[in-house]
Structures are given as C-alpha cells and as structure tokens.
Amino acid sequence: MDTRVQITDRELALLKEIAGKGKVIVEVGCYAGKATVALADNNKIIAIDPFIANYDPKDGASNDMDGVEELFKSRIKGKSIVWHKKKSEEVLKEWDAEIDGVFIDGEHTTEALAIDLGWIKYVKNGGFLAFHDYGFFDEVTNLIDKEIRSKYEEIGRERFLIIFRKQ
Numbered sequence: 812m813d814t815r816v817q818i819t820d821r822e823l824a825l826l827k828e829i830a831g832k833g834k835v836i837v838e839v840g841c842y843a844g845k846a847t848v849a850l851a852d853n854n855k856i857i858a859i860d861p862f863i864a865n866y867d868p869k870d871g872a873s874n875d876m877d878g879v880e881e882l883f884k885s886r887i888k889g890k891s892i893v894w895h896k897k898k899s900e901e902v903l904k905e906w907d908a909e910i911d912g913v914f915i916d917g918e919h920t921t922e923a924l925a926i927d928l929g930w931i932k933y934v935k936n937g938g939f940l941a942f943h944d945y946g947f948f949d950e951v952t953n954l955i956d957k958e959i960r961s962k963y964e965e966i967g968r969e970r971f972l973i974i975f976r977k978q
Contacts, residue, residue, distance in 0.1 A: 818846050818916070818943060822972040826914065829939050829967050829974050830854060835910045839899045839927050840917030840943075843879055844886040850914070851890040857910070858887065858894045859902050859917070867918045900926045909935050916943035921950045928958060934977045939966070945973040 818826075823846055830836060832853035841847045841860040850856050862880040887894060895902045899917055903926070913930040917923060931940060940963060944951045955973065963975035 817842070818972070819970055822943070822969045823849050825967050825969045826850070826941055826972060826974070829941070830912055834912060837910050837913045837930055839913070839915045839930065841883060844883040846914065846916070847883070847892060848886050848890060851887070851892050854891065856892045858892050859897065859899050860894070861896055861898050867920070903929050906933060909933055910938065911935055912939040912941065914941040914943070919944055919948040919951055921954055924951060924954050931977065936977055938977050939974055940977060941972065941974040944971050947971045
C-alpha cells in the first residue's frame with residue numbers, strides 16, 4: 812500500500828468537522844475505506860470505487876490492490892454505506908438526487924477529475940466540495956485552481972485536502 816498520499820488523521824478530522832452529521836455524502840474513490848467508514852459514523856455515504864488494479868497511472872496505490880477490496884468490504888459491513896462498484900461516470904449517468912457534499916479522491920488525471928466534477932451539480936447550496944491530493948498531483952491542483960477556486964469559497968485545507976463551500 813502506498814502511504815504517501817493516504818488520507819491522514821488530521822485531514823480526516825477536518826473533513827469530518829466540515830461534513831457534519833446527518834448528511835448524504837458521495838465519496839469518489841474509497842481505496843481501503845478509511846475516510847468512508849469515518850464519515851459513515853454520522854452520515855449516509857454513497858461510496859463509488861470500481862476496484863480496478865492499475866486504473867490510475869498517477870497513483871502508485873492503484874498498483875497494489877491485492878486484498879484492498881476485501882478489506883474495504885469488511886470495513887463497511889453494517890455501516891450506513893451504499894457501495895457502487897462502478898466508475899464515477901457510470902453512477903453519474905444514473906444519478907438524480909441531491910447530496911450534501913462530495914469527497915473526490917478517485918483517478919488523478921485531468922480527464923477523470925473533470926468527469927468527477929459532474930457531482931457538483933447535485934450538491935445542495937451550502938454543501939461542501941472536498942478534494943484529496945491537491946498540491947500533490949499537478950493535474951488535481953491545476954484543474955481545481957482553474958475550475959473550482961474562482962467559483963466556490965475555500966473553507967478548509969490540511970496537507971493534501973482542500974474543501975470548498977457551494978453557495
């Protein structure tokens with residue numbers, strides 16, 4: 812497992828604080844489920860991850876998928892989590908409900924992240940848009956700076972996590 816860019820406890824604490832309680836949150840890219848399970852303590856999580864080895868050429872963690880899906884399944888058992896074992900764009904095609912927030916930590920290419928930004932239209936006003944790997948992967952940083960920063964208010968940042976409020 813590549814731990815360089817796994818979500819840290821401090822990043823997770825900020826994400827949980829901003830997410831609040833009693834919310835419906837979409838998480839794109841779950842990996843082993845650390846954030847998924849933590850957010851599900853007080854919220855309903857729509858988890859999206861196809862668990863495809865080598866799906867992300869930028870992220871070394873996707874090369875080491877042995878046992879990760881099984882670990883994820885064991886961690887989410889009995890929690891308020893609905894898991895879609897699909898790519899984000901597949902779930903987006905079927906989606907039609909409002910959500911309170913989105914946490915995007917999926918594929919780190921410009922093309923994939925641009926697709927994941929499609930979740931923003933479902934986030935309620937006042938909801939949050941959270942992105943992991945900002946400041947770590949150039950593609951993530953550049954696209955967020957270009958497409959998100961001027962449109963939404965930054966409300967939190969810790970290491971590689973950046974969070975905005977949708978108004």
